[in-house]
Amino acid sequence: MALDRISLTDFRNHAATELGATARFNLLVGDNGAGKTNVLEALSLLAPGRGLRRAALSDIARAGSERGFGVGASLAQNDDEPVRLATYSESAHPNRRRVRINGADSSAARLGEWIAVTWLTPAMDGLFTGPAGDRRRYMDRLALALDPAHASHAARYEAALRERNRLLSDLREPESGWLDAIEAQMVQHGTALMQGRARLVETLAVRLAEMPAEPFARPALSYVPAAPDHADGLSQALFDNRRRDRAAQRTLEGPHRDELDVVHAAKRVPAAHSSTGEQKAMLVAMTLAHAGLAAQGRASLLLLDEVAAHLDPVRRAALFEQLRGSGAQVWMTGTELAPFSAIAGEAAVWRVSAGAVERD
Amino acid sequence: MASQEIETLAAALARLPGLGPRSARRAVLWLVKRRESALPALLEALATVGEALVECDTCGNVDTTNPCGICRDPRRDLKSLCVVEDVADLWALDRAKLFTGKYHVLGGKLSALDGVRPEDLNIAQLLARVEAGGVDEVVLAMNATLEGQTTAHYLAERLEEFPLRITQLAHGLPVGGELDYLDEGTLAQALRARRPLV
Ligand SMILES: [Zn+2]
DSSP states (O other), rough: OEEEEEEEEEETTTEEEEEEEEOOOEEOOOOSSSHHHHHHHHHHSSSSSSTTTOOOOOBBBTTSSOOOOEEEEHHHHHHHSSSEEEEEEEEEEEEEEEEEEEHHHHHEEEEEEETTEEEOOGTTTTTTTEEEEHHHHHHEEEEHOOHHHHHHHHHHHHHHHHHHHHHHTSOOOOOHHHHHHHHHHHHHHHHHHHHHHHHHHHHHHHHHHHSSSSSTEEEEEEESSOOOOSSSHHHOOOOOTTTHHHHHHHOOSSGGGGGEEEETTTEEGGGGGGGGHHHHHHHHHHHHHHHHHHHHTTTEEEEEEOOOGGGGGGHHHHHHHHHHOOOEEEEESOOGGGTTTTTTGEEEEEEEETTTEEOO | OOOHHHHHHHHHHHHTTTHHHHHHHHHHHHHHHHTTTTTHHHHHHHHHHHHHEEEOOOTTTTSSSSSSSHHHHHHEEEEEEEESSSHHHHHHHHHHHHHOOOEOOOOOOBTTTTTTTGSSHHHHHHHHHHTTOOOOOEEEOSSSSSSHHHHHHHHHHHHSSSSSEEEOOOOOOOOOOOGGGSSSSHHHHHHHHHHHOO
């Protein structure tokens, strides 16, 4: 199961780009700004979520386009008709994501029934050293690929949290019945959110433990919940903290303060203190482990933006070998073909320039 | 460049829910082309609505009479009361033709961010109707949005002191969305499978 006959219409700098006859390995080669990552972004929008740039939909349509953007692809099935997946926007509603599956209107969540997409981009290089919010979003994005409901729990928890914070910072004393109602929503969605994160990290850790310790600097992951992860406990904590939270004018305890702990397993050093190369290697290991988990019988798509060129030759060779055995359809970008020489013979190579592609 | 008159009409239409400037201009063009066939009927309908519609003092519905047709209908079951956020939700539910009781329109939903507080909604009127007696079941038919669900929870707590069965529409996360976007079959199903609110 892999994507074929991919089309991008008015998608960023791609006016009309077609990628037919794709392969297990697909390489997008071209200068910076040519539109390689835009292709990956388009592919990432064939899954639920906001895509690999987390961009506002209205920013995606090509400048000067009269229509919205469009991405379509055909997903080959083992012994059945291919499934047509499409997502697009309309100029009248530039922020509404529309989805069609086999020509019928559908929802982004339903895309997840057909395909799982995992990616690694240079923007994620600071994951271990950056703010904890980045790691929570990372956990949530990965958990979403395992359970489509995770995203709505995350969004609803956030919305309820904003309501509670707004009410707590009101000049008037908040009505306790109103707080009860908001906290009930935080408990319902917050516990689901925490359970989803815990399940993700647990399964990811098992998967990572099965991978060879070298050369990918195997990371050890642990999920650190910032509040009781069961309904009664979270409900009690929110209730007990009302006075303190009112003084602080915000909610001090809850899954919005969760943390993902990552340690270089062999060296027992926090990932944040590891070398840049080790951090990248750990990210690759986590991405590969997740791609394996996320597939769950669906088509699996792995998008690696500017990854190969930044690995040393040993790790690069190991990466290609892992990818070959992963069962995923792999899309990689680079400014040159040379780092991919070991797999170029079995890959579809696309030269990308100024929003157009040409098969090599 | 269109004339000032057309721009004024387009600007007025653009504010309608779901329209926007582009669709509004298309609608104006459509009307201009049919100014002899479709425009008079539309003008008359708009004038009638402007003159005749009133809000029902009992339930908040919008109708040509006060109390509204639903409140005055003797075949309606007095024991069952369905609480909705807006009149549009009332109409959507009533189109599904499954609910035979009466309605109560809150006039919105609780939202701390938008500054909509309990006293801004028709909650006192709801409690008064329940307190007057005769109501056995209150169906909280809020939208499946976070604010809708918060409002449902809040109302359930306020209604706790009354000897009532409090139920909620059986539409959850998978359906998401707002009531008047749901088709009648889905709405009927959500009503039929309504469940007690815990
Ligand atoms: Zn009425």
